Amino acid sequence: MKLPESCEWVLHCAAALAQLPPADTASTGQLAEHFGVPAPYLAKQLAHLVRAGVLAASTGPRGGFRLARPAERITVLDVVEAVDGGTDPYQCRELRQQGRGAAPAEECTEPCALAATMRAAHDAWRASLAAVSLADIVGTLPAEIPERTRRLLSRPR
Amino acid sequence: MKLPESCEWVLHCAAALAQLPPADTASTGQLAEHFGVPAPYLAKQLAHLVRAGVLAASTGPRGGFRLARPAERITVLDVVEAVDGGTDPYQCRELRQQGRGAAPAEECTEPCALAATMRAAHDAWRASLAAVSLADIVGTLPAEIPERTRRLLSRPR
Ligand code: FES
Numbered sequence: 001m002k003l004p005e006s007c008e009w010v011l012h013c014a015a016a017l018a019q020l021p022p023a024d025t026a027s028t029g030q031l032a033e034h035f036g037v038p039a040p041y042l043a044k045q046l047a048h049l050v051r052a053g054v055l056a057a058s059t060g061p062r063g064g065f066r067l068a069r070p071a072e073r074i075t076v077l078d079v080v081e082a083v084d085g086g087t088d089p090y091q092c093r094e095l096r097q098q099g100r101g102a103a104p105a106e107e108c109t110e111p112c113a114l115a116a117t118m119r120a121a122h123d124a125w126r127a128s129l130a131a132v133s134l135a136d137i138v139g140t141l142p143a144e145i146p147e148r149t150r151r152l153l154s155r156p157r
Numbered sequence: 158m159k160l161p162e163s164c165e166w167v168l169h170c171a172a173a174l175a176q177l178p179p180a181d182t183a184s185t186g187q188l189a190e191h192f193g194v195p196a197p198y199l200a201k202q203l204a205h206l207v208r209a210g211v212l213a214a215s216t217g218p219r220g221g222f223r224l225a226r227p228a229e230r231i232t233v234l235d236v237v238e239a240v241d242g243g244t245d246p247y248q249c250r251e252l253r254q255q256g257r258g259a260a261p262a263e264e265c266t267e268p269c270a271l272a273a274t275m276r277a278a279h280d281a282w283r284a285s286l287a288a289v290s291l292a293d294i295v296g297t298l299p300a301e302i303p304e305r306t307r308r309l310l311s312r313p314r
């Protein structure tokens with residue numbers, strides 16, 4: 001079970017945008033340079049965040065990305081699922097109804113206890129990430145970090 | 158983020174062994190047939206469970222697998238991590254210390270709040286799976302299922 005490396009990129013991009021004044025934007029190029037990651041691949045990931053309604057994109061010479069809503073209302077889960085797709089890593093294929101030991105359908109009206117256990121764990125993971133907003137993350141940073149983020153990402157374009 | 162399909166196989170194999178009288182064993186071939194899955198690939202997964210100390214293997218004509226300890230003391234987490242390796246799906250590569258926006262090391266003595274959030278979610282997932290034992294799973298089954306499991310997996314060999 002593995003999250004893509006780009007998950008860390010987009011979490012940091014979203015957290016960086018949460019440190020800018022609300023109307024400010026940062027471009028893919030700026031964000032890629034800020035974090036030292038490849039711009040073309042980062043662009044694809046940022047597009048996922050736009051599609052998921054986490055970021056808003058504007059075009060033109062001063063265009064770029066900003067949060068689509070206040071940082072208080074974007075959770076870490078929103079960002080992770082925008083990149084990773086939000087499907088449960090465990091997929092039950094009703095193994096209990098296969099093979100020589102197959103249970104007849106009438107014994108399988110309840111979800112399999114193993115599938116239910118795996119689902120409950122995924123729900124706990126989601127709830128944990130949904131409890132933390134980008135505003136919470138920014139709130140934990142020492143003051144120097146948002147200052148530097150603003151200074152570097154709001155440079156004259 | 159995806160768990161291997163074999164995760165469902167080994168969960169069901171472990172739960173099936175938990176339904177047998179403690180000294181009884183079932184072979185790879187029997188388990189593969191019971192669930193309709195390919196024996197050679199299942200054998201590899203069962204070897205992971207033996208290595209992780211979840212199953213014990215005995216050789217010889219009546220050999221096979223049994224639980225390495227009572228079903229009360231084997232959790233769903235033990236089985237899943239034996240197959241999936243137990244590493245956190247999120248790997249922090251200290252992105253905050255990279256690129257033009259790199260934070261100096263002295264600002265990074267605390268773990269990054271994003272990494273800590275992801276870690277807490279993984280801990281919640283693990284705790285959820287660690288709270289359910291194979292005995293709990295067997296306890297949820299309608300009586301017909303353990304009866305059938307015992308009848309089919311304890312057939313004369
Ligand atoms: S049938 Fe899928 S987990 Fe049991």
Ligand code: FES
Nearest residue numbers: 249251252253269
């Ligand atoms: S530095 Fe890795 S998550 Fe922030």
